Amino acid sequence: MTLETKLLGVTLKNPVLMASGTFGFGEEYAGYLDVSRLGGICSKGLTLHPREGNYGPRMWETPAGMLNSVGLQNPGVEHFIRHELPGMRGLGPAIIANLGGGTIEEYVEGARLLNSAGIDILELNISCPNVKEGGANFGLKPAIATQVVSAVRKVFSGPMLVKLSPGAENIVEMAKACRQAGADGLSLINTLLGMAIDVEQRKPVFRNIAAGLSGPAVRPVALRMVYDVVRAVDCPVVGLGGIATWRDAVEFLLAGAAAVQVGTAVFQNPEAPLEIIDGLQRYMERHGFEHISDIRLKK
């Protein structure tokens, strides 16, 4: 019995990855859990140029979830390659660089730099506001998303995941389109669009009004999307959204995910990712599964 598995040709110690934006560049959490035991780490969302992110409040707690409006604060791709990546590399888990952008050109330039940087996998985050189109998300309509994906595909030769937004008009059509445009695999879901209003101050909490919802609250929605996408495309799918326990992770693996990511759950319990790995191992032993891919629902 082994937890070891391959994702887009990359060997992972186990299928438990840390989701982008929730685990920094890995070193921040190094004192609080044994980071070397993780299957992989997705970097904080990078953009070609450094960004300071959004002003005003950036977080609001909701029932079994949280809204965030960090706004892609990051040091930029070059700084990442020079200063964060070497440390990340030293941690042990596979390194997935998460890349966003405001224009297609920005995505392409970022991907070009990452192409020779020695990352294991590129995760293309298409849930970013499209600066030229008045801020509409790249991830809503297949026609726009595929422009980004195929442009990046031309300059990035390594394994590439495309991370889908649950706001896509039709998640299955979006998945098929991204696959056809050159994605080697898909990851989903990014945050759902939500908002909150401060009832005593009587104004929306966030300057941008809307913010991204994550955490256990979204899990049933994420699971349904993963289940549908797995059945519609012929490539590996990485499932995430609200995974907090080994049971949650197993739900996604049963739905057909090749690997899972853990995000928000690490905030409530830094040891959650390791508890998930241990629980997964016991689950596989109990059910007599040899490989991660055996977990998948039959039929």
Place this chain on the structure above:
Amino acid sequence: MTLETKLLGVTLKNPVLMASGTFGFGEEYAGYLDVSRLGGICSKGLTLHPREGNYGPRMWETPAGMLNSVGLQNPGVEHFIRHELPGMRGLGPAIIANLGGGTIEEYVEGARLLNSAGIDILELNISCPNVKEGGANFGLKPAIATQVVSAVRKVFSGPMLVKLSPGAENIVEMAKACRQAGADGLSLINTLLGMAIDVEQRKPVFRNIAAGLSGPAVRPVALRMVYDVVRAVDCPVVGLGGIATWRDAVEFLLAGAAAVQVGTAVFQNPEAPLEIIDGLQRYMERHGFEHISDIRLKK
């Protein structure tokens, strides 16, 4: 200061209505809270003909939410008019009949019967599987939804809400289309599509795989949709989705809702609707609001 307010010309004691499918026909809860204090009650979703609903498990608890797969079990419109409506009428609150259907003809026939039945408001539930189109939801694409709405509009002359699905490809476009097709007002959101897998039995919990997610978990998503729709259409909007406390209700009223509905919250606390009414009253007193409409965010 008064909680009394008008919705589509109908006077409500207060803007707190009970959501369809969660409060039966009102009498079931009569022993557990003072039903006469409610602003209104939406009936269990009706269809022209009686339905037994879905087989197999119908409910699964999720973090701050629940999935349901009741499948429109109901006694049919005629039975409702003859047997349930008189009792409902006697309770005091405004009566909103929630109508679904599997074909446009079924919707139209049901609405025709309800037109002369003495209900206060019709709430058209367009989140129903379209039997002729392989079960795709009527509420996803404006072109299909407007067929239902305009057909019903021709036979129903009273005040009509159209209840939107959060699965709509674009909720704002859907809202505009339904308004133009004859809705006097809109209510949103219905349940989000989700699913669950039983990890020990290793199969999806529900026979239909997907089920409807409701409860506090969905509130940030519902609030964002209500906020956006209020700003895009020129008709009253009824907000719902995860409202469990007076604060939650006030969030929707601040977002511009004319009234709110309480669904899942009544399961965890039968007194929740009355606590919401009382809390709303105190909130208005504290902030010096005269009318419900004064709560709405300025600008």
Place this chain on the structure above:
Amino acid sequence: MPSEMVTVRSNQEVGEDVFEMRLPSSVPAKPGQFYMLRREGSALLLPRAISLCNQEEDTLTFLYKVVGEGTAELSNMKPGDKLRLTGPLGNGWPLEELSGKRVLLVGGGIGIAPLLLAAKALRQQGNPADCCLGFPHQPFYQEAFQPDCGALSIATESGVAGHKGLVTQLFDPADYEIVLCCGPTPMMKAVVALCKAAGTPVWVSLENRMACGVGACLVCTCSDHQGKNRRTCKDGPIFRGEEINFDA
């Protein structure tokens, strides 16, 4: 008030993973009815359905087994902690049909809980029921039944006490005019089959996932043999065993 915040009087382990909780209430309930319980500030959305096990003056006693998060949360409650109590709910045992009849109570595991008040009611009518209780391993709470039953027999699958084997081996339904039964579904199915064969009417107390508990939401339906839906919470939880399709 049938839905109110109450304060835990006591809560203690009385068997392996089996707890007894006492709560105050002045509303009279019928044997076989149940309540919905939810800890104040619970991490879980829904309350849990628990049958009334005993009622003395203003005290309700519940007997419950820890099987998941909700019952674990209940088991961690201490005297003085608050919970929302809604009920009594459901129909209760058909006591009117039992008077003067030879009655057998059959309980399996935690399913013995709703039978105790039936035993007490029958004893008070001067018509004590015989009682067969089955447990996988260590029996619990059988001493509470002792004074209120006619003959009391115990079966355990592991053989630690009483008959080694299944509760269904303890009785012949032909000896009784009516049987009341509560336990795991396979056991209730077996008891119903035995009773049917013997022509003895049998009533069962069913469990099903619930949300409202009052008949409003229709998530708890079970099916009769005609394929008609019955609400476990409102039309039940107690049904004629012959009517229910356990395989629906």
Place this chain on the structure above:
Amino acid sequence: MPSEMVTVRSNQEVGEDVFEMRLPSSVPAKPGQFYMLRREGSALLLPRAISLCNQEEDTLTFLYKVVGEGTAELSNMKPGDKLRLTGPLGNGWPLEELSGKRVLLVGGGIGIAPLLLAAKALRQQGNPADCCLGFPHQPFYQEAFQPDCGALSIATESGVAGHKGLVTQLFDPADYEIVLCCGPTPMMKAVVALCKAAGTPVWVSLENRMACGVGACLVCTCSDHQGKNRRTCKDGPIFRGEEINFDA
């Protein structure tokens, strides 16, 4: 381990809505650091950030005020209940910069909590700090400060104890070489302004909504005057008052 389940030793009300909780831990922490606390099985997603108020042998003491659901949940915990404790986190007071200097501690309301260990450390260095504590109404925990301070002055807005008025009326920053301050934002702003005018360096302990507490998620950022983001949890919670843009 810096993230572990621990058992509450004691938890009691020491002022109006102010509680003192004792937890076991053997990891040494620095004055001014904080921890993330989350009740086992909490109904809330995120842990709450609470500053270390005192540390003796293997016991950590936290002083917290009930302001919302999370702190209310903490206040309901009883000895023996479990919570997840992650920490120590953050940078702590710049004790190295204080040695031999005339130091003033300024605390407002529950903001006095992180100052106590600073007072103790300075007293141990043989360099006790003066201490000014302000409260809206009834003071609390001032007796804990008494033995470890030089001069201790109290202000209350209602006038029930000490000077009637604001804590900022109790001192002249020109009398000190360095000021450490924690309290509500308007108070810290005022103290920073006074210190700036007097040319006295001032350090403040900031609060901000947090998720990870370790510098990974970037939801807790505050801004310096150059518009650069600083992570309250990791780069702080203690910053030079002059650097922070309180109006960003």
